[in-house]
Amino acid sequence: MLEPDMSVWTGRVDTADGPTALRWHQMVKPLAPDAPPGVVLIGFACDEGVRRNGGRVGAKDGPRAIRKALANLAWHRQLPVYDAGDVRCDDGDMEGAQVRLAEAVRNAFVAGHRPLVLGGGHETAWGTYQGLMSFWSGANVGIINVDAHFDLRDDEPGNSGTPFRQMADWCQICDRWFGYMALGISVPSNTRALFDRACALEACWYLDQSLVPWNLDRVLADVKAFADHVDCLYLSIDLDVLPGTVMPAVSAPAARGVAVESVEAIIDAVVDTGKLFIADVVELNPLYDINGQGTRLAARLVWHLLNTGKPDRKQP
Numbered sequence: 001m002l003e004p005d006m007s008v009w010t011g012r013v014d015t016a017d018g019p020t021a022l023r024w025h026q027m028v029k030p031l032a033p034d035a036p037p038g039v040v041l042i043g044f045a046c047d048e049g050v051r052r053n054g055g056r057v058g059a060k061d062g063p064r065a066i067r068k069a070l071a072n073l074a075w076h077r078q079l080p081v082y083d084a085g086d087v088r089c090d091d092g093d094m095e096g097a098q099v100r101l102a103e104a105v106r107n108a109f110v111a112g113h114r115p116l117v118l119g120g121g122h123e124t125a126w127g128t129y130q131g132l133m134s135f136w137s138g139a140n141v142g143i144i145n146v147d148a149h150f151d152l153r154d155d156e157p158g159n160s161g162t163p164f165r166q167m168a169d170w171c172q173i174c175d176r177w178f179g180y181m182a183l184g185i186s187v188p189s190n191t192r193a194l195f196d197r198a199c200a201l202e203a204c205w206y207l208d209q210s211l212v213p214w215n216l217d218r219v220l221a222d223v224k225a226f227a228d229h230v231d232c233l234y235l236s237i238d239l240d241v242l243p244g245t246v247m248p249a250v251s252a253p254a255a256r257g258v259a260v261e262s263v264e265a266i267i268d269a270v271v272d273t274g275k276l277f278i279a280d281v282v283e284l285n286p287l288y289d290i291n292g293q294g295t296r297l298a299a300r301l302v303w304h305l306l307n308t309g310k311p312d313r314k315q316p
């Protein structure tokens with residue numbers, strides 16, 4: 001079992017406001033055997049995928065930075081959140097680290113929890129997926145990748161640009177359906193070869209420029225239709241889908257990107273299906289952050305993922 005470093009979970013204590021004035025650092029517990037069902041945070045502290053992909057390294061510090069930014073956020077959940085600690089990749093053995101991540105994911109499922117993985121570069125996803133498929137082996141899985149990039153590269157060995165091609169290869173070997181929807185694709189950031197591969201794999205996708213608020217209804221209807229065909233959804237959020245102005249803390253910041261409100265609406269639609277079994281949030285690189293804003297936004301999206309459905313209150 002991994003060992004969480006609970007010293008990151010610190011923050012403000014609002015004693016005067018009573019027992020409901022809680023923040024995450026007061027509620028997140030280390031994962032323990034026999035803990036009641038909840039969400040398990042698993043970090044993947046790995047730079048190797050981005051390094052192999054020729055990107056800007058630093059994503060190994062993403063999991064800790066996201067936890068620190070989550071720590072002071074207000075707690076509004078009913079069900080628990082646990083910290084399982086980080087899978088580390090300090091020796092360049094990325095494939096070994098991905099197997100260890102898969103084991104941590106599987107263990108979380110076996111114990112009755114829902115894993116939420118914090119990357120790491122997008123090579124995180126290949127570990128997440130192996131863990132998911134080792135537990136839900138009979139399930140028809142739909143993959144929704146919110147990303148500026150297809151990450152269907154053919155490179156060997158794998159890197160942060162190959163995880164969904166690795167999943168597609170695995171599905172082909174196992175004679176399984178590869179259900180892949182990519183949301184936020186930037187045409188200038190993906191070569192014709194990648195579009196052709198996505199076509200050949202019968203993937204569906206929406207471009208960054210299509211994910212504008214006034215066009216979202218038809219996109220979200222398509223997300224729902226995709227979900228109708230599957231038993232279980234895996235949501236992978238690559239933070240470089242956001243505009244680089246609000247998310248500079250990634251290896252490849254987006255010149256255009258998809259607005260935060262559209263990403264939140266996608267998250268809401270995915271959660272609403274009731275079929276979301278696992279998610280990962282990847283590519284945060286605190287080295288390139290500006291005033292901590294990208295890290296705060298990453299934490300806010302994680303928070304949103306675990307706090308959907310909070311209504312407004314109209315005046316009476």
Ligand SMILES: N=CN[C@@H](CCC(=O)O)C(=O)O
Binds near residue numbers: 150151153189
């Ligand atoms: N995680 C994936 N990253 C992109 C990187 C693109 C870039 O560095 O410009 C990819 O491989 O396509």
Ligand SMILES: [Mn+2]
Binds near residue numbers: 151
């Ligand atoms: Mn990606």
Ligand SMILES: [Mn+2]
Binds near residue numbers: 147148149238240241
């Ligand atoms: Mn990307």
